[in-house]
Amino acid sequence: MKRALLTGFGPFGTVTDNPSQRIVEALNQTPIERCQLITEVFPVSYHHVRGAFPALLAEYSPDVVLMLGVAVGESRFRLEQMGHNRADPCASDCEGRRWKTSVIDLAGADFYLTGLVLAPLRDALRERGIAACISDSPGSYLCNFAYYHALQAIANMRMTTECLFLHLPADERTVSGSGDHPIVPFHQQVETTRFVLQWMLTAQRDRFQKEDFPHNAPAPR
Numbered sequence: 001m002k003r004a005l006l007t008g009f010g011p012f013g014t015v016t017d018n019p020s021q022r023i024v025e026a027l028n029q030t031p032i033e034r035c036q037l038i039t040e041v042f043p044v045s046y047h048h049v050r051g052a053f054p055a056l057l058a059e060y061s062p063d064v065v066l067m068l069g070v071a072v073g074e075s076r077f078r079l080e081q082m083g084h085n086r087a088d089p090c091a092s093d094c095e096g097r098r099w100k101t102s103v104i105d106l107a108g109a110d111f112y113l114t115g116l117v118l119a120p121l122r123d124a125l126r127e128r129g130i131a132a133c134i135s136d137s138p139g140s141y142l143c144n145f146a147y148y149h150a151l152q153a154i155a156n157m158r159m160t161t162e163c164l165f166l167h168l169p170a171d172e173r174t175v176s177g178s179g180d181h182p183i184v185p186f187h188q189q190v191e192t193t194r195f196v197l198q199w200m201l202t203a204q205r206d207r208f209q210k211e212d213f214p215h216n217a218p219a220p221r
């Protein structure tokens with residue numbers, strides 16, 4: 001049985017009801033085939049996210065990590081291919097605190113890339129009628145902060161864990177009151193997240209099979 005860590009975020013700013021939190025809670029209630037699911041919802045807080053990933057990775061050794069957050073104003077599901085070593089020193093978190101510098105880690109790499117090849121996943125989503133794109137910027141707030149830390153921890157711990165950040169559009173409940181932004185219904189967000197998670201679990205198996213049987217080696221019998 002594979003082990004997956006699924007993370008989301010709580011409220012922040014005008015996002016009074018973060019769909020990432022509700023998706024994590026919904027998938028926690030419905031088993032995913034051949035997968036032990038571990039879930040975590042972070043407050044949108046530098047203090048809480050910082051240091052969380054080395055501990056979670058060491059405790060659970062997940063095969064895959066799927067991280068969720070909302071990007072209000074986005075109409076498509078965004079597959080984030082990298083976490084950047086940058087922060088916005090003007091942006092307060094939900095505890096009213098700011099990150100003091102414009103980099104996350106003064107001694108850290110400029111960016112970390114996901115190990116997943118994302119084009120086939122984007123295409124698979126589009127074939128199902130789901131608007132999806134590959135992004136090279138998860139912003140400079142907590143989603144990027146968390147993704148950078150997760151990818152950095154995986155690299156530092158020399159783990160084979162596949163990690164992806166999925167930025168979600170807003171759903172019906174994300175922002176209280178009327179907002180002029182695209183909405184993707186919650187049920188579609190849950191099913192899209194489930195599909196991405198299942199795809200990651202399968203993609204990892206395929207990658208290991210390829211590594212076990214390189215293309216120039218005799219075909220396995």
Ligand code: PCA
Binds near residue numbers: 020141
């Ligand atoms: N979105 C924010 C932080 C938490 C969330 O859901 C972001 O895009 O950085």
